[in-house]
Amino acid sequence: MDFSHWERSPRSSWRMAVLMGANSRTYKFALGAALLDAAAEGRSEILLRDLAAPYAMGLVRHLGQAPQVSQKGERGEKDFLSVAEREAAESLRLGSPTEELLAAAVDSMPRMVMRKFHNLRGEGAEVPHRFYEVTGRSHEKVVRLSKELSDIARSEQAPTLRGELSARWSIVETSFAAGIGRSLIDEGVAVDMTTLQITDRRRRRPVTGVTDAVIGFQHGLCMICAELITPGIDVIAVDHVFPYSFMRLLRPGGGGTAPDLDAVWNLAPTHAWCNGQKSNRPPVPAEMIRLAQRNEAIMRSPHPLKKTLKLTLEHNGHKGTRPGQWFTFVQHVRDLL
Numbered sequence: 001m002d003f004s005h006w007e008r009s010p011r012s013s014w015r016m017a018v019l020m021g022a023n024s025r026t027y028k029f030a031l032g033a034a035l036l037d038a039a040a041e042g043r044s045e046i047l048l049r050d051l052a053a054p055y056a057m058g059l060v061r062h063l064g065q066a067p068q069v070s071q072k073g074e075r076g077e078k079d080f081l082s083v084a085e086r087e088a089a090e091s092l093r094l095g096s097p098t099e100e101l102l103a104a105a106v107d108s109m110p111r112m113v114m115r116k117f118h119n120l121r122g123e124g125a126e127v128p129h130r131f132y133e134v135t136g137r138s139h140e141k142v143v144r145l146s147k148e149l150s151d152i153a154r155s156e157q158a159p160t161l162r163g164e165l166s167a168r169w170s171i172v173e174t175s176f177a178a179g180i181g182r183s184l185i186d187e188g189v190a191v192d193m194t195t196l197q198i199t200d201r202r203r204r205r206p207v208t209g210v211t212d213a214v215i216g217f218q219h220g221l222c223m224i225c226a227e228l229i230t231p232g233i234d235v236i237a238v239d240h241v242f243p244y245s246f247m248r249l250l251r252p253g254g255g256g257t258a259p260d261l262d263a264v265w266n267l268a269p270t271h272a273w274c275n276g277q278k279s280n281r282p283p284v285p286a287e288m289i290r291l292a293q294r295n296e297a298i299m300r301s302p303h304p305l306k307k308t309l310k311l312t313l314e315h316n317g318h319k320g321t322r323p324g325q326w327f328t329f330v331q332h333v334r335d336l337l
């Protein structure tokens with residue numbers, strides 16, 4: 001059962017669009033954040049230029065932290081990102097985009113990011129729900145925000161969607177950074193268990209929190225009870241699905257070493273209460289299936305979380321990226337006990 005069949009809802013379509021598409025630039029995240037904000041205000045339509053302002057400012061703020069385009073990305077002087085770089089300092093000083101930046105955003109959004117947002121990677125297909133439609137004439141375009149967008153932006157789960165969007169943005173822009181990006185793409189990410197942050201292996205600097213980085217791939221559900229985790233109400237814990245204390249009990253597997261239980265593949269957000277109840281028991285079959293499904297979903301997202309999981313499989317003698325490998329691997333770890 002793949003990601004979209006697991007939960008076929010506007011929220012899962014949103015996650016497919018934000019978490020799973022290919023990324024050569026970060027425009028999609030800036031658009032996603034601007035759309036969520038506009039819909040959260042209860043608007044059903046917005047002038048393109050009013051959506052373009054927060055979109056452009058989101059990108060400009062991120063430009064100060066990391067590159068917003070992959071090293072391979074080509075661009076010319078009229079490229080929106082080139083304009084954003086030129087206009088960044090002045091826009092930040094003003095607290096709103098300069099006229100030139102705004103005009104470039106209004107011009108490029110309908111042609112670029114807004115045409116691609118709903119696309120699924122490499123399949124010529126789109127996610128099953130639409131979040132907006134661009135209408136109106138060229139001089140004053142209007143963006144109609146769909147009911148599906150309004151529902152997700154105004155639900156209790158909206159803060160989770162924002163958190164995972166911002167985590168994905170951090171992960172992707174870090175993978176674009178010279179030096180660090182290469183190591184992330186080649187070696188995957190590490191986890192700092194003290195702070196529960198995903199870090200790059202080279203600098204050991206935090207990129208984003210484990211919970212925000214992976215919760216979207218498990219549909220915002222607790223790995224133990226499979227109920228929604230509601231931000232602001234539920235206390236969240238990061239569970240070792242196979243308890244860490246099992247490390248010394250595991251016999252070496254196919255790769256000659258025992259699987260690392262302190263790694264992304266085995267860590268999952270849960271309700272703190274469920275985590276406390278679970279204590280040190282091994283995962284039950286339903287939890288193992290959910291963990292495998294979650295990891296299969298991550299394998300469909302681009303670097304570097306996918307790379308991290310791929311390396312886990314390889315180091316343990318499971319070569320290749322066949323769909324369904326995680327079900328075999330999780331059972332294999334259970335059998336090592």
Ligand SMILES: [Zn+2]
Binds near residue numbers: 226
């Ligand atoms: Zn729970």
